[in-house]
Amino acid sequence: MKIVVCIKQVPDTAEVRINPETGTLIREGVPSIINPYDMHAIEAGLQIREKARGNLTIVSMGPPQAESALRHAISMGADDAVLLTDKAFAGSDTWATSYILSKAIEKLGADIIICGKQAIDGDTAQVGPETAEFLGIPHISYVRKVEDVTLNSISVQRMMEEGYDIVESSFPVLLTVVKELNEPRLPSLKGKMAAKKAEIKNWGSSDINADDKKIGLKGSPTQVKNIFAPEARADRKIFQGTTEEQVNALIKELKGIKCL
Amino acid sequence: MPIVVNIDKCTGCKECLTSCPFDAIEIREGKAFINEYCNFCKTCLSICPEGAIEEIEEAPVTLYSSPVTDFKGVWVFAEQREGKIASVSYELLGTGRRLADELNVELSAILFGASEMEAEELIKWGADKVYFCKDSIFEKFNDEPYAKLLSSLIGIHKPEIVIAGATPIGRSFIPRVAARVGTGLTADCTSLSIDRETRNLLQVRPAFGGNIMATILCPFRRPQMATVRPRMMKKGEYKEGKKGEIIHIPADNVSSRTRVIDTIKEVSDIAVNLQEADIIVAGGRGLGNTKGFELLKELAELLGGTIGASRAAVDEGWVSYSHQVGQTGKTVCPKIYIACGISGAVQHLVGMQSSDIIIAINKNSEAPIFNVATYGIVGDLYEVIPMLIKKIKETREK
Numbered sequence: 291m292k293i294v295v296c297i298k299q300v301p302d303t304a305e306v307r308i309n310p311e312t313g314t315l316i317r318e319g320v321p322s323i324i325n326p327y328d329m330h331a332i333e334a335g336l337q338i339r340e341k342a343r344g345n346l347t348i349v350s351m352g353p354p355q356a357e358s359a360l361r362h363a364i365s366m367g368a369d370d371a372v373l374l375t376d377k378a379f380a381g382s383d384t385w386a387t388s389y390i391l392s393k394a395i396e397k398l399g400a401d402i403i404i405c406g407k408q409a410i411d412g413d414t415a416q417v418g419p420e421t422a423e424f425l426g427i428p429h430i431s432y433v434r435k436v437e438d439v440t441l442n443s444i445s446v447q448r449m450m451e452e453g454y455d456i457v458e459s460s461f462p463v464l465l466t467v468v469k470e471l472n473e474p475r476l477p478s479l480k481g482k483m484a485a486k487k488a489e490i491k492n493w494g495s496s497d498i499n500a501d502d503k504k505i506g507l508k509g510s511p512t513q514v515k516n517i518f519a520p521e522a523r524a525d526r527k528i529f530q531g532t533t534e535e536q537v538n539a540l541i542k543e544l545k546g547i548k549c550l
Numbered sequence: 551m552p553i554v555v556n557i558d559k560c561t562g563c564k565e566c567l568t569s570c571p572f573d574a575i576e577i578r579e580g581k582a583f584i585n586e587y588c589n590f591c592k593t594c595l596s597i598c599p600e601g602a603i604e605e606i607e608e609a610p611v612t613l614y615s616s617p618v619t620d621f622k623g624v625w626v627f628a629e630q631r632e633g634k635i636a637s638v639s640y641e642l643l644g645t646g647r648r649l650a651d652e653l654n655v656e657l658s659a660i661l662f663g664a665s666e667m668e669a670e671e672l673i674k675w676g677a678d679k680v681y682f683c684k685d686s687i688f689e690k691f692n693d694e695p696y697a698k699l700l701s702s703l704i705g706i707h708k709p710e711i712v713i714a715g716a717t718p719i720g721r722s723f724i725p726r727v728a729a730r731v732g733t734g735l736t737a738d739c740t741s742l743s744i745d746r747e748t749r750n751l752l753q754v755r756p757a758f759g760g761n762i763m764a765t766i767l768c769p770f771r772r773p774q775m776a777t778v779r780p781r782m783m784k785k786g787e788y789k790e791g792k793k794g795e796i797i798h799i800p801a802d803n804v805s806s807r808t809r810v811i812d813t814i815k816e817v818s819d820i821a822v823n824l825q826e827a828d829i830i831v832a833g834g835r836g837l838g839n840t841k842g843f844e845l846l847k848e849l850a851e852l853l854g855g856t857i858g859a860s861r862a863a864v865d866e867g868w869v870s871y872s873h874q875v876g877q878t879g880k881t882v883c884p885k886i887y888i889a890c891g892i893s894g895a896v897q898h899l900v901g902m903q904s905s906d907i908i909i910a911i912n913k914n915s916e917a918p919i920f921n922v923a924t925y926g927i928v929g930d931l932y933e934v935i936p937m938l939i940k941k942i943k944e945t946r947e948k
C-alpha cells in the first residue's frame with residue numbers, strides 16, 4: 291500500500307494580528323506551523339499504514355523553509371518526504387497547486403492520498419478535490435472516521451450538514467480529513483533521530499514534468515485584484531455615559547428601527 | 551503578474567514595508583525585497599514614491615480554443631437534498647438574477663435529481679431556464695457523477711459565470727468541475743458583483759481567518775466560478791406566474807467509483823434552532839459562571855430568541871457545544887446578535903459577523919467585538935442586562 295499525505299506550512303492564523311493603522315498582517319513573531327488539518331491527515335496516514343502495511347510519503351509544495359514541516363512529519367513516523375520547490379511555482383492558485391501536486395503524486399504512485407479539509411491561511415478547501423480530478427481518481431471529502439480498510443477498498447464516514455454518510459471507494463482514492471478523525475501523535479525519540487538524518491527530496495518543475503503553462507502565477511486562472519481590511523460597520527454606534535444612559539440609548543435605537 | 555523591485559530605482563526608504571497586507575516586503579542590503587509571502591495583490595505598486603516596484607507583464611495563458619467572449623449567461627447550481635431544494639439555492643438565484651440582469655444575459659439553474667415540480671419552483675424564484683436531470687444516480691451525493699455532468703454541460707453551453715453554494719456538497723464537487731474545465735474557482739465568497747468595464751466577476755472573500763478581505767478575478771478563462779457562503783445573500787423575488795423553460799438532460803456516461811452505503815442523521819435541535827433564530831443572545835468567558843446563562847436565557851426569552859456561546863464559555867463547561875458559534879462551531883446570521891462578555895476573537899467573528907445587527911456588551915472598551923458591532927454598550931453585563939430586561943419590559947407595557 292502506497293500512501294501519500296499532502297501538507298502545507300502556514301502562518302498560525304490564531305496568532306496573526308492586524309496592524310490597526312494600516313490594516314495589514316503583522317507576520318513578525320507569528321510562528322509557521324503545519325496546517326492543523328494536515329496534522330490529522332498525517333496521523334490518518336500513519337494509522338492506515340499500521341493497519342494495511344506499506345509506505346507513507348509526505349509531499350509539500352512551498353518555499354525551502356517548508357522543509358521543517360516535512361521533517362516534523364518524519365519525526366511523527368512518516369517514511370520519506372518530498373519538497374516541491376521551484377521559483378516557477380510561486381503564485382500558484384488552487385488550480386495550479388493541484389496540478390503541481392498531481393504531477394508529483396503521479397510520479398510517486400499512490401493507492402491512498404490524504405489531504406486536510408482546508409488550509410487555514412486561505413480556507414479554500416479546494417486543493418484536495420481538484421488534485422483528485424487532475425489525477426482522474428475519486429475522492430471523499432470531510433472524512434471523520436475510517437470504518438474499514440482492506441487491500442482493495444476503504445469505507446469511511448463523511449461528515450455532511452445534517453449528520454454523516456458512510457461512503458466506500460476502491461483504490462486509488464483521495465481523502466480530505468476533518469479534525470474529528472483522530473488525535474495527532476507527538477514525535478517519538480526515534481522519530482526525531484530519523485527526522486534529523488532524513489534526506490528530503492527536492493523536486494522542481496522539470497522533475498515532475500510539469501507543463502509550465504499550468505504552473506505559478508502565469509498558470510493560475512484566478513488573480514488577486516486587491517486586498518482590504520474588513521471595515522468597521524459604517525452605522526456603528528458605541529454608546530457613552532452611565533449604564534442607564536447607554537441602555538436607554540440602545541432601546542431608542544432599537545425602537546427607531548422597529549426591532550422592539 | 552510577478553511583482554519585482556527595480557534595485558536601481560529603490561532608495562530603501564521603507565515606505566512600502568507597512569503597505570503590504572501580507573508583510574511580504576523586507577529590507578535586504580538596503581533595498582526592498584519581496585519575499586515568498588507575496589500574494590501579488592499589487593497594493594505596493596502605487597505606494598513607492600520612486601516607482602521602483604514594478605509588475606512584469608506576461609501574456610496570459612489560455613487553455614481554451616474558444617475565446618472568453620464565446621461564453622454567455624449566468625448559471626446557478628441548485629442543490630437538492632433528498633429531493634428538496636436547499637435554501638441556499640434560492641439565495642443564489644437572487645444573486646444570479648442580479649448578475650444576469652446587469653450583464654443582460656439569461657439566468658439558468660442546474661438541477662440534478664429531485665422532481666420536475668422543484669424545477670418549476672426554480673423558475674418562479676428567478677431562473678429563465680432549468681437544465682434538469684432526474685436520473686436516480688443523483689439521489690445520493692457522490693462527487694464524480696455531479697462533477698462529470700456539470701462539466702459536460704458547461705462544455706456544451708459555455709456559461710460565463712457558474713455559482714454554487716459553499717455547502718459540504720458544493721465545496722466538495724465544484725472544485726472537480728473547475729479542475730476539469732480548466733478554470734478558476736473562488737471559495738466561500740461573501741459578495742459578488744460585476745465590473746462594468748470588463749464584465750468580469752468581482753469575487754470578494756475573507757482570508758487569514760477573516761483578518762483580511764480579498765477581491766478575486768478570473769480574467770482570462772471561462773466560466774468564472776465561485777462558491778457562495780450560505781445566508782450571506784438575499785433570496786430573489788418569488789413570482790407565482792413566471793414562465794421559463796425546463797430542458798431535460800440525460801445522465802449519459804456518468805458513473806461513480808464511490809458509493810454511499812448509508813446516510814445517518816445527527817441533528818441536534820439546539821443547533822437547528824441556533825441557525826434559524828432571528829435573535830441570538832450569546833455569552834462568553836465574561837459571564838464568569840454557568841449562572842450567567844440563566845440571565846441570558848431570560849433576555850432571550852423576552853425577545854423570542856435563543857442562546858449562543860463563544861468557545862471559551864463552552865470550554866468552561868457552562869453550556870453545551872451545540873451552542874458554539876464560530877470557526878469550529880456554527881455560522882449564524884440572525885437579525886440581532888447580542889454578544890455578552892465576548893471579546894471578539896477572529897474565530898468567533900467568522901461565525902456571526904454577517905448578522906444584520908450586532909449588539910456588543912463588554913466592560914473593556916478596547917475589545918475587538920466593538921469593531922464589528924452596530925451598537926456597543928461599555929459596561930458590566932451584570933448591570934447592563936438586568937437593566938435592559940427591565941427597560942424592555944417597561945417599553946412593552948406602555
Ligand SMILES: Cc1cc2nc3c(=O)[nH]c(=O)nc-3n(C[C@H](O)[C@H](O)[C@H](O)COP(=O)(O)OP(=O)(O)OC[C@H]3O[C@@H](n4cnc5c(N)ncnc54)[C@H](O)[C@@H]3O)c2cc1C
Nearest residue numbers: 834835836860861862876877878879891892893898913931
Ligand atoms: C483553531 C481555533 C478555533 C476556534 N474556534 C472558535 C469558535 O468556533 N468559536 C469561538 O467563540 N472561539 C473559537 N476559538 C477561540 C477564540 O480564539 C477565543 O479564544 C474565544 O472566542 C474567546 O472567547 P471569549 O470571547 O468568550 O473569551 P475572552 O476572550 O476571555 O473574552 C471575555 C470578554 O468578556 C469581557 N468581560 C469580562 N467580564 C465582563 C463583565 N462582567 N461584563 C462585561 N464584559 C465582561 C472581557 O472584557 C473580555 O472581552 C478558536 C480558537 C482556535 C485556535
Ligand SMILES: Nc1ncnc2c1ncn2[C@@H]1O[C@H](COP(=O)(O)O)[C@@H](O)[C@H]1O
Nearest residue numbers: 296297351405406408409414415416417
Ligand atoms: N502547497 C501545498 N502543498 C501540499 N499540500 C497542499 C498545499 N496546499 C494545499 N494542500 C493540501 O490541500 C488541503 C486543502 O488546502 P486548501 O485548498 O488550500 O484549503 C490542505 O489541507 C493540504 O492537505
